[in-house]
Each structure stands twice: as C-alpha cells, then as structure tokens.
Amino acid sequence: MLNDERGLYLAISALVVAVLSYCRKYRLNLSRPPLPPGPIPLPVLGNVLSLDSARPWLTFNAWRSTYGDIIYARLLGKPIIVVNSEEVAKDLFERRSSIYSDRPQSIVYEAFASDFNTGFMPYGNRWRLHRRIFHQAFHQTAVPAYHATLLRSAHKMMFGLLRDPENYPNHSLMFPLTYMLSIIYDCETTAKDKHVANAITRYGKLIVEGFAPAAMTLMETFPFLLQLPSWFPGATFKRASLKCIQAGHDVKEIPFQYVKERMSANDMGPCLVADALNRTSEEDDVTITAIKEAASVAFTVSPGLRLPIIISLPLTQTTNTLLVFLLAMVLNPEVQAKAQAEIDRVVGKDRLPNFDDRPALPYLEAILRETLRWYPVVPFGIPHATTTSDIYNGYFIPEGPTLSLSLMYLNNEPFRAMTHDATKYPSPDEFKPERFFQDDGTLNSDTMRLGFGWGRRICVGRHLVDASLWIAMANFLAFFSVHKALDEHGMEIPIAPKFTTGFTVFEESHLSQRVVC
Numbered sequence: 413m414l415n416d417e418r419g420l421y422l423a424i425s426a427l428v429v430a431v432l433s434y435c436r437k438y439r440l441n442l443s444r445p446p447l448p449p450g451p452i453p454l455p456v457l458g459n460v461l462s463l464d465s466a467r468p469w470l471t472f473n474a475w476r477s478t479y480g481d482i483i484y485a486r487l488l489g490k491p492i493i494v495v496n497s498e499e500v501a502k503d504l505f506e507r508r509s510s511i512y513s514d515r516p517q518s519i520v521y522e523a524f525a526s527d528f529n530t531g532f533m534p535y536g537n538r539w540r541l542h543r544r545i546f547h548q549a550f551h552q553t554a555v556p557a558y559h560a561t562l563l564r565s566a567h568k569m570m571f572g573l574l575r576d577p578e579n580y581p582n583h584s585l586m587f588p589l590t591y592m593l594s595i596i597y598d599c600e601t602t603a604k605d606k607h608v609a610n611a612i613t614r615y616g617k618l619i620v621e622g623f624a625p626a627a628m629t630l631m632e633t634f635p636f637l638l639q640l641p642s643w644f645p646g647a648t649f650k651r652a653s654l655k656c657i658q659a660g661h662d663v664k665e666i667p668f669q670y671v672k673e674r675m676s677a678n679d680m681g682p683c684l685v686a687d688a689l690n691r692t693s694e695e696d697d698v699t700i701t702a703i704k705e706a707a708s709v710a711f712t713v714s715p716g717l718r719l720p721i722i723i724s725l726p727l728t729q730t731t732n733t734l735l736v737f738l739l740a741m742v743l744n745p746e747v748q749a750k751a752q753a754e755i756d757r758v759v760g761k762d763r764l765p766n767f768d769d770r771p772a773l774p775y776l777e778a779i780l781r782e783t784l785r786w787y788p789v790v791p792f793g794i795p796h797a798t799t800t801s802d803i804y805n806g807y808f809i810p811e812g813p814t815l816s817l818s819l820m821y822l823n824n825e826p827f828r829a830m831t832h833d834a835t836k837y838p839s840p841d842e843f844k845p846e847r848f849f850q851d852d853g854t855l856n857s858d859t860m861r862l863g864f865g866w867g868r869r870i871c872v873g874r875h876l877v878d879a880s881l882w883i884a885m886a887n888f889l890a891f892f893s894v895h896k897a898l899d900e901h902g903m904e905i906p907i908a909p910k911f912t913t914g915f916t917v918f919e920e921s922h923l924s925q926r927v928v929c
C-alpha cells in the first residue's frame with residue numbers, strides 16, 4: 413500500500429514537472445522573438461525531402477529567394493541555419509565570434525579518428541591550444557621562413573611536369589605534400605622517410621573508405637551500430653572504426669617519433685613539431701599531445717574525397733585551387749599570355765620567379781585572387797555552431813550543439829553567390845583578373861580571403877596557402893602553358909568544366925587539357 417502511494421506520488425510529481433516545463437517552454441517560445449524564416453518542416457523528416465542532396469546549393473538558392481539571407485530549416489530533426497550573405501556571415505562569425513565559434517559535434521568523429529582534427533573540435537581549451545601551435549607556425553610574418561621550402565617544392569613540381577606533363581594533376585598533388593611534410597616534420601618524400609608517408613596514406617585511405625557520408629548519417633541515426641562487438645555478423649562499421657582508430661594513433665605517433673629520434677641525434681632542421689617541442693617542457697603532456705594532434709591535422713582527410721591519390725584535406729584544397737587555376741588559364745588564353753608577358757618583363761628569361769618578384773607582378777596577384785573568387789574549392793566551408801542563444805536582427809538563434817549554423821549550407825552556390833555577387837563582381841562567371849585593379853592601375857584591397865572562412869575559426873593555413881599558390885602559379889607560367897588537348901585530326905577538344913560535388917570540389921576536366929613547356 414505504502415509502495416502504491418509512493419508510486420502514485422512520483423507519477424503525479426513527474427506529470428507536474430512535465431506540464432510545468434512544457435508551459436515554461438511554451439511561455440518562452442511566446443515571449444522570445446521568432447526563429448528566422450524558412451520552409452515549413454514535416455514531422456520527423458523536417459525539410460529533408462525538399463533538399464537536393466547532390467546539389468544542396470540549388471535548394472538553398474531557391475529558399476534564399478523566398479526567405480532571404482538568414483534561413484531556419486530542419487533536416488531529420490537537426491536545426492540548421494543557412495547564412496546566405498557575406499554581411500550576415502561577418503556579423504555572426506566575426507562581430508559576434510564569442511557566440512558563433514563552436515562546431516557541431518558528431519559521435520562518428522571519435523569512432524573514425526577525427527576528433528583530434530582542429531577543424532571539427534568544439535570551441536574550448538583543447539582547440540585554443542591547437543590554434544596557438546598553428547598560429548606560432550603559420551602567422552603572416554612566420555610564413556617567409558618557409559619561402560625556400562616552397563620554392564624548392566615548386567621546382568620539384570616543375571621537374572615532374574617536364575618529365576611527365578600528362579600527369580599534371582598528380583604533380584599538383586605532390587606539391588603541397590612535399591612542402592607540408594618538410595614544414596611540419598622536416599621530412600622528405602623519399603624512400604628513407606617512407607614510414608611517415610605510409611602512416612599518412614594508410615590513415616587517409618581508411619578514413620575515406622569508412623567515413624562515407626551515407627555511412628556517417630546511418631551511424632548518427634543508429635549510434636548502437638558502433639556499440640556492437642567487432643565479431644558480430646554485419647558489424648562492418650565497428651570493424652572499420654577500430655582500423656581507423658589504430659591508423660589515427662599511427663598518424664599522430666609515427667611522424668612525431670620520427671622527429672623526436674632525429675632531435676635526439678641532433679639531426680633535425682627547423683619544423684613545426686621540433687620548434688613547438690623546443691618551446692614546451694617535457695612534463696607538459698597536454699601540450700605535447702596537442703603538438704602531435706595539430707601536426708597531423710595538415711594530413712587529415714574528409715569524407716567524400718575522390719582523388720587519384722588520397723592525401724589530406726588541407727593539401728587537397730591547395731591542389732584543387734591549382735587545378736582551377738589551370739582550367740582558368742586554358743579557357744582564357746589571353747589572360748595566360750598577359751601574365752606570361754608580365755613575368756618575362758619583370759623576371760626575364762634567364763631565371764625562374766622567386767618571392768622577391770611578387771610586388772612587381774600585380775597581374776599575377778590578380779590572377780591568384782580571381783582564381784579564389786571564380787571557383788572556391790571549399791564550397792561549403794566548415795559548419796559553425798553557437799555556444800549560447802542569441803538574437804540577431806530580431807530573430808531568435810537557439811543555443812546548442814545541434815544548431816549547425818553553417819557555412820556548410822551557406823556555401824557552394826550561396827558561397828559562390830558571395831564570390832559571384834554581381835553587384836560586387838560584375839559578370840561574375842567570367843574570369844577577369846582586371847576586376848581587382850583600381851582606376852589608377854594599382855591593386856584594390858580585396859584579397860579574396862572570403863574563401864578561408866571567418867572569425868575565430870578562420871583557416872589557420874591561409875597565409876601559407878597564399879604563398880604556396882603564388883609561387884606555384886608564378887613558376888608554372890614562367891615555364892609552361894596549358895592548352896586544349898588535340899584530337900586525332902589535330903582539332904582542339906572543347907573543354908566542359910566539371911566539378912565534383914561535396915565538401916571540397918575537384919576539377920575533373922583535366923583530361924581535355926595539355927601542359928606544354
């Protein structure tokens with residue numbers, strides 16, 4: 413009897429709490445400003461059925477014309493906020509960066525050895541430590557220390573192109589891999605150092621295989637799939653996860669031990685890991701772990717990469733930008749010729765360009781900016797999330813990790829909408845480096861940093877990327893040209909630019925281009 417009374421009492425209490433909490437939520441909903449406008453969601457599915465999954469930017473563009481620059485939608489129960497203009501992006505990610513610098517989390521990050529990736533990490537102390545390590549190595553005034561390495565890597569790419577011009581996408585992949593291995597681990601891509609490169613390649617391969625976007629959605633929807641024992645029939649995700657975790661451990665440890673051993677043998681040149689270790693006490697385990705993790709981030713991979721060789725995401729982005737540059741050159745031979753004439757005038761024909769030539773080559777500078785504008789290769793950016801709720805322009809922006817306030821859904825077409833905003837960039841689809849010049853013939857102040865994100869999560873590698881792309885483009889144009897390939901009758905094969913969809917885009921029309929010296 414006593415038990416029954418207690419049970420009844422508990423049930424009534426639970427009911428009262430539930431009703432009160434519902435009323436509180438209801439009152440709060442009534443008293444708070446409205447959510448941003450957006451399409452009406454279906455129960456459970458949200459707006460997922462109206463989304464073009466292969467080309468979500470088409471849906472976002474359609475929504476944009478109806479709902480404006482900031483849109484609220486739900487995808488399978490997950491709220492997302494689509495930011496559709498540069499102005500709103502700056503307001504939120506820069507002016508209110510203390511609120512909008514988190515990242516949405518997923519249970520698959522840890523299961524697929526991606527939780528140590530700075531780009532996916534929640535806003536907090538571990539992320540701050542990573543950013544500090546990157547900042548020390550890659551801030552604007554640190555980058556000239558890498559000029560010699562970048563130049564050497566560009567020359568290596570040129571030798572590759574000279575020997576084997578057909579294979580230029582591959583040489584464009586090797587270029588960032590060569591300089592990054594050197595800058596981070598003082599390691600060459602030679603046979604002697606193969607175990608470092610092998611650990612990186614194995615990690616990349618396993619992540620790309622195991623971390624496909626469809627599998628990721630399945631695991632997020634049914635997290636128990638990751639709890640199954642690995643021997644369980646059909647537990648493929650679990651087995652893939654275990655392999656990735658091992659490879660994730662190796663990709664941090666093997667290159668790190670390589671640096672430590674060479675430091676002990678006094679056989680180490682300057683590099684990110686050695687420099688960071690020299691600044692750190694041996695007992696500071698937290699920082700040492702962060703050094704291992706941050707160093708390997710340059711070699712981390714994302715879902716959906718479709719490339720001839722799997723290297724990392726940051727390096728792939730550099731390669732993809734170079735391939736966009738080559739596409740722009742083959743489609744705009746007059747731009748290529750004008751840049752080559754500038755290089756011939758400033759550098760002459762007896763040597764190759766180096767970084768000292770940069771201020772005297774404004775047209776090449778404009779080509780670099782126009783390449784970043786014409787086709788940004790990280791069309792979705794990386795999603796941001798809020799740490800607290802906010803009110804923006806009269807709209808309520810909810811708090812919480814499920815709020816994916818994201819460049820992700822902002823970009824590709826919307827992001828291209830920013831870089832293709834006809835009021836800022838007239839005739840936006842045309843490749844016109846001239847748009848970056850002022851009436852007096854000098855370059856304007858628009859350095860196209862738009863493609864590297866905003867605020868506290870802005871790309872840490874942007875200054876290095878800028879220097880590496882410039883030196884690669886300068887050396888390429890000084891020595892090579894890219895033209896349309898010829899068919900068996902000697903006629904030019906027309907080029908139809910084709911880009912992969914996904915997190916990072918890869919230009920695929922290279923089969924109808926040829927590089928000549």
Ligand code: HEM
Pocket residue numbers: 530531532533543709710726727729730733789790793794795796819863864865866867868869870871872873874876877
């Ligand atoms: C053309 C090449 C590259 C492009 C276009 C690019 C672009 C981006 C973008 C759009 C973001 C997201 C920024 C945001 O959330 O607002 C990002 C983040 C990041 N990038 Fe890059 N990136 C490139 C190369 C690199 C390289 C070479 C590195 C190597 C160090 C790198 C390291 C990172 C890291 C660590 C983050 C995450 C930052 C954070 O979450 O705090 N990126 N990048």
